[in-house]
Amino acid sequence: MTTQYPLPSAVDRRAQRVSLICPDRSQGEKLPVAEPIHLASTPSCECDFGECRTQVLPLLYEMSRLVAEAGDLQTTLTILLQLMKRHMKLIRGAVSLYDRDSGKIFIHESFGLSPDEVARGVYRLGEGITGRVVETGQAMVVPCIGDEPNFLNRTDSRGDLAQTRLSFVCVPIRRGRKIMGAISAERIYENRQLLDLDARIMTILAATLAQSVELYLVEHVQTVALQAENRRLRGALKEKFKPSNIIGHSKPMQEVYNLIEKVTRSKTTVLILGESGVGKELVASAIHYHGLNSTGPFIKFNCAALPETVIESELFGHEKGSFTGATAQRKGRFEEAHGGTIFIDEVGELSLSMQAKLLRVLQERTFERVGGNTPIQVDIRILAATNRNLIDMVEKGTFREDLYYRLNVFPITIPPLRDRGNDIIALADHFVTRFSQEMGVGVNRISTPAINMLLCYDWPGNVRELENVIERAIILAEDGVIHAYNLPPSLQTPVVSDASDVGSLEAKLNAVEYEMIVDVLKATHGNTTEAARQLGLTRRILGLRMAKYDLDRKVFR
Structure with a gap:
């Protein structure tokens, strides 16, 4: 069975301080205004918890002093866990931090765990008890981890869970609405009241640490993430510009x-x-x-x-x-x-x-x-x-x-591009692929007559002009193919545009006719009989059209 605890209000926190100082005093009873609190000594008292918790007062004092004076979170957490181990008699303890960029919750500092166990203790939001605490911002108490199905034992440090009598306490490290990690602890508790009291003590410790943890995440974890992203982007640029x-x-x-x-x-x-x-x-x-x-x-x-x-x-x-x-x-x-x-x-x-x-x-x-x-x-x-x-x-x-x-x-x-031969086709294919993906259109090839026009052109604007020509042709293409008539008038070959002004209806019809004849001759390997049949023409008419465009069937064999 798992118990969730909401974070204490200001009144609750004051009540906790009263009960911690004198557990035999009722929570409704007020302390005299002038009553001194001797944090350095351990006052004697009697309670039914089996253990006295007044010795935790020096722990709270030391933690508040450490957070105020120490600039190193690593040192602060190490001392915190050592004090928790000594005063609360814990078997294992850990401070886990939440990296928002990667979405992972990892163990930053611990005792009772080997390096391999620490490396395995990585969770995502909602995974296991630790993941749920960071996700919900609510403290959770597991009286017996062997009876809790949500306890994952990801570190694999506890052997057979069914045989263990360990209890598990996990509280969030919280600043306002921002959850930055969790503190978890394990030991055997014979008294449920003592277990609940320790959960509240850990909540106070987590609140004391919150500001230091937030600064550490900003200065270290997020900086490391930014540095890693910077290295990744530099690697991508290096690969791109090989x-x-x-x-x-x-x-x-x-x-x-x-x-x-x-x-x-x-x-x-x-x-x-x-x-x-x-x-x-x-x-x-x-x-x-x-x-x-x-x-x-x-x-x-x-x-x-x-x-x-x-x-x-x-x-x-x-x-x-x-x-x-x-x-x-x-x-x-x-x-x-x-x-x-x-x-x-x-x-x-x-x-x-x-x-x-x-x-x-x-x-x-x-x-x-x-x-x-x-x-x-x-x-x-x-x-x-x-x-x-x-x-x-x-x-x-x-x-x-x-x-x-x-x-x-x-x-x-x-x-210049005109001196690079077939690089023109390689560049044109690259731009076709790029602009097709950017525009979401299914253009996947350039027709043979269009390729001939690209190769015959002088390209005074070089690669930049070719890029613009292909972008325009992608917009005009309608059947998944860039045809000669999709290219701008400046690229139209003289054999197609001699009969009329470039851009006129007759010139465009000539360009379409020329392209269709070239494609069929290429597909039939220069067989004019088969080409005429596919085009719906007689061999004589096809011959006249080929003569008009200075096409030789032997070229296509």
């Missing part, structure tokens, strides 16, 4: 992967070159998350996104009052990147004055905030990127030659 995860197996990209792998072994400054939309930021991320500074921050800054008057403050930070609106000190991107990596995109857009200041950071890793004169030293790796031809800019005097050579320590040039 060079092997960058889509593309063409020879130019294999050379890029080799360079990334080599440069991650050092903190060398890297200059990433390439047209707009080729994926320079993706390469920068791969270098950081697999480099020596991967545990530090990764700060990105686009020089073209802000006016020149703001760039200096953004990069170097500013002191309070350094200019109108500077109401507080602010760290810049270089300072935020300390211990990690800063990625400066569109570095070719910087003015000559800003280039001079960037040069000093590259040389000395030192700078001052705007309006300040205190040098700030940073440990950072600098990655820069641009789609401009810096050599031409140096010749024209718009980019500092010394800065160019400082940045150009280890250049990586990313090839």
